[in-house]
Amino acid sequence: MSDDPFRQHHDMGGLDRGAISPDSHEIALWEKRIESMVRLLSMRDPPIVTVDEMRRGIEELPPELYDTLSYYERWIASLTNILVEKGVLDADELKARAAADAERSS
Amino acid sequence: MPHDPHEHDHAHDHDHDDHAPVTEAEPNGPYQHLANATRELLIEKGYFGPDDIRRMIERIDERSPALGAKIVARAWTDPEFRARLLASGRQAIEDTFDTDVIAADLVVVENTDAIHNVVVCTLCSCYPVFVLGRPPDWYKSYAYRSRVVREPRAVLREFGTQIADDREIRVHDSTADMRYLVVPKRPEGTDGWDEEALAGIVTRDTMVGVAEVPTPA
Numbered sequence A: 001m002s003d004d005p006f007r008q009h010h011d012m013g014g015l016d017r018g019a020i021s022p023d024s025h026e027i028a029l030w031e032k033r034i035e036s037m038v039r040l041l042s043m044r045d046p047p048i049v050t051v052d053e054m055r056r057g058i059e060e061l062p063p064e065l066y067d068t069l070s071y072y073e074r075w076i077a078s079l080t081n082i083l084v085e086k087g088v089l090d091a092d093e094l095k096a097r098a099a100a101d102a103e104r105s106s
Numbered sequence B: 001m002p003h004d005p006h007e008h009d010h011a012h013d014h015d016h017d018d019h020a021p022v023t024e025a026e027p028n029g030p031y032q033h034l035a036n037a038t039r040e041l042l043i044e045k046g047y048f049g050p051d052d053i054r055r056m057i058e059r060i061d062e063r064s065p066a067l068g069a070k071i072v073a074r075a076w077t078d079p080e081f082r083a084r085l086l087a088s089g090r091q092a093i094e095d096t097f098d099t100d101v102i103a104a105d106l107v108v109v110e111n112t113d114a115i116h117n118v119v120v121c122t123l124c125s126c127y128p129v130f131v132l133g134r135p136p137d138w139y140k141s142y143a144y145r146s147r148v149v150r151e152p153r154a155v156l157r158e159f160g161t162q163i164a165d166d167r168e169i170r171v172h173d174s175t176a177d178m179r180y181l182v183v184p185k186r187p188e189g190t191d192g193w194d195e196e197a198l199a200g201i202v203t204r205d206t207m208v209g210v211a212e213v214p215t216p217a
Helices: A029-043 A051-059 A063-068 A071-085 A091-105 B030-044 B050-061 B065-077 B079-087 B089-096 B142-147 B152-158 B195-199 B204-208
Strands: B105-110 B115-120 B168-173 B178-183
Touching: A029 A051, A029 A071, A029 B030, A029 B050, A051 A071, A071 A091, A071 B030, A091 B030, B065 B079, B065 B105, B065 B178, B065 B195, B065 B204, B079 B089, B079 B105, B079 B178, B089 B105, B105 B115, B105 B168, B115 B178, B142 B152, B152 B168, B178 B204
Parallel strands: B105 B178, B115 B168
Antiparallel strands: none
16 A cells, blocks of 8 residues: 555555465456446447546546455446446436346345 | 445445455446446447347457467567567557457567566556457456566566566556567477467467466476
8 A cells, every 4th residue: 555645546556465366267247248338338439438538437436445346346337437427327317227126136 | 426336335245355366246246236227228228239248248258368379479480570560569460360459559579588578557457458368367456566567576486487687577567558468488499380389388478478488398
């Protein structure tokens, strides 16, 4: 961790965040769907979301969230924030649909 | 006001520490519901169809280190291609191989007796997916991102790779617009091998630079 006020949380080059685990998990279907959704939106002309916007959205996550979310959770958090920001989706509509999806699977 | 997808309550109680590998979230976690909701709404609004998602997944799944290995084997056997590859990686690959769209620029760096190259993305996880497939979890880990730029020799030793002290190590930090591919050193004992045989000994990790291609037994 850095105490440097000018260093943002994602900017970790040169710090020491522990030992490297060589393990790798097989990417799951729900993760692939997020990846593909982002790719499809970024390939439209004009793009709905760009790689740089996605990156900015991930970097803006609060540090505690950045550290607790898994990789593709950070992606969907960034993507939904951007889509709502741009008015592509409505926050309430999204929340209601996510709640309905949770209801269906419980 | 920007929507905050994190405000709905969720019990995120599994153990994520810095050193743990990137793990899948629990099935049906709140972010999966958010992902399902996003996908459904975008389909309803006509941004893409369910088939588009499936086709894109297939397309990304098809990418693997096999293309990277072919590129390396060609560079080892064809000096003219090697020169073009090192001068302009993306152009040389697009001109020579049947590839998907290359989104970002690609710089190809070559390991020699004097120099060993290793690649990282300290800020996020930029990686040459079109030539290597999706990155392994360790490439995206905070441990690798933070440490390899400061103590590359120690990090490489953790991968079982010992680089002689008299070889310079160059660490390349990728960006969204610029990715790197390492051409590892061609091992002794491979004289006369054809491209296919050579491609068969080139692995993903050697093209990221955390390993070297061993001399065949």
